[in-house]
Amino acid sequence: AQTVTQSQPEMSVQEAETVTLSCTYDTSENNYYLFWYKQPPSRQMILVIRQEAYKQQNATENRFSVNFQKAAKSFSLKISDSQLGDTAMYFCAFMKPHGGSQGNLIFGKGTKLSVKP
Amino acid sequence: NAGVTQTPKFQVLKTGQSMTLQCAQDMNHNSMYWYRQDPGMGLRLIYYSASEGTTDKGEVPNGYNVSRLNKREFSLRLESAAPSQTSVYFCASSAVTGGPNEKLFFGSGTQLSVL
Numbered sequence: 343a344q345t346v347t348q349s350q351p352e353m354s355v356q357e358a359e360t361v362t363l364s365c366t367y368d369t370s371e372n373n374y375y376l377f378w379y380k381q382p383p384s385r386q387m388i389l390v391i392r393q394e395a396y397k398q399q400n401a402t403e404n405r406f407s408v409n410f411q412k413a414a415k416s417f418s419l420k421i422s423d424s425q426l427g428d429t430a431m432y433f434c435a436f437m438k439p440h441g442g443s444q445g446n447l448i449f450g451k452g453t454k455l456s457v458k459p
Numbered sequence: 460n461a462g463v464t465q466t467p468k469f470q471v472l473k474t475g476q477s478m479t480l481q482c483a484q485d486m487n488h489n490s491m492y493w494y495r496q497d498p499g500m501g502l503r504l505i506y507y508s509a510s511e512g513t514t515d516k517g518e519v520p521n522g523y524n525v526s527r528l529n530k531r532e533f534s535l536r537l538e539s540a541a542p543s544q545t546s547v548y549f550c551a552s553s554a555v556t557g558g559p560n561e562k563l564f565f566g567s568g569t570q571l572s573v574l
Contacts, residue, residue: 346501375561387502387549387565433501437561446492446517447563449501 344369346436348450355424356458362409363419363453365434371395375437376410376417377447382430390432393417424457431455461485465550465566472540472573480535480569482550490553491533492517492563493525495546502549508533540573547571 345368355361367376378390393401393410400408405425409418421428431454435447463484472478484491489510494502504517508527522544524536533552537544550566 385547385568387551387563389562392562435501446504446507447502449503451499451501 344371344436344438344448346434346448346450348434348453350453351451352454352456354456354458355421357424357426359424360420360422361424361455363421363432363434363455365417365419365450367415367417367434367436367448369415369436369438371438376408377435377437378406378408378417378419379433379435379449380428380430381433381452382427387433391419421455426457426459429455429457463550463552463564463566465548465569467569468567469570470572472537472571474541474573476540477536477538478540479537480548480550480571481532482534482566483532484550484552484564485531486552486554486564487530488552488554488564489530491527492551492553493523493533493535494549494551495519496549496568497546505535505548540571542573545571545573 347366374395376393380388380390391401391403391406400410405422407420431452433452434450437447466481492507493505496502503519505523506517506525508514511530514525526534548569551563553563
């Protein structure tokens with residue numbers, strides 16, 4: 343069974359600085375998808391970034407980028423120029439492309455990020 | 460654009476009571492999902508529906524039933540609520556089931572407390 347581990351329950355960063363959130367996962371699959379979701383205090387789940395395992399190039403979305411290390415089964419999220427609005431819970435999630443609970447996301451337990459002024 | 464709409468947003472039940480959580484999406488998505496989120500945990504899949512007329516169990520289905528009423532609506536029913544079902548419940552939908560462009564759209568959640 344797939345598992346997702348986020349080893350940092352809480353982190354804080356000063357506004358305008360850079361922070362990296364860690365995520366490791368365990369799977370025997372060769373093809374899969376990885377996601378970072380943001381959950382602000384409003385409780386809404388917001389997709390931040392997505393990575394396909396067969397792509398070697400790391401995904402980027404504006405200030406958000408990932409460091410995907412397939413062999414190490416690591417998928418970290420880097421937030422550059424942190425803003426107060428980045429304060430939220432961040433969840434790493436894994437998905438197999440087919441079979442079983444199709445579309446099922448396996449979530450880590452989350453990292454609570456606080457951006458301080 | 461409403462997206463995924465869940466009702467109610469908050470609910471308090473007594474042990475043994477029943478209730479139905481409603482979910483509707485207006486994006487013409489095929490797949491719909493119900494997750495629960497407990498403190499200190501990520502979201503866990505309760506049930507999902509890959510298409511209209513089909514439903515399947517997820518990771519934590521015990522104590523729940525679902526109905527895919529039509530393509531838009533997917534409800535979650537607690538027949539006899541238990542304190543262990545105190546949680547935040549999220550409905551989600553997606554256009555593509557398990558494909559490379561998979562993206563789940565989430566509702567805003569229902570905070571359920573069972574006393």
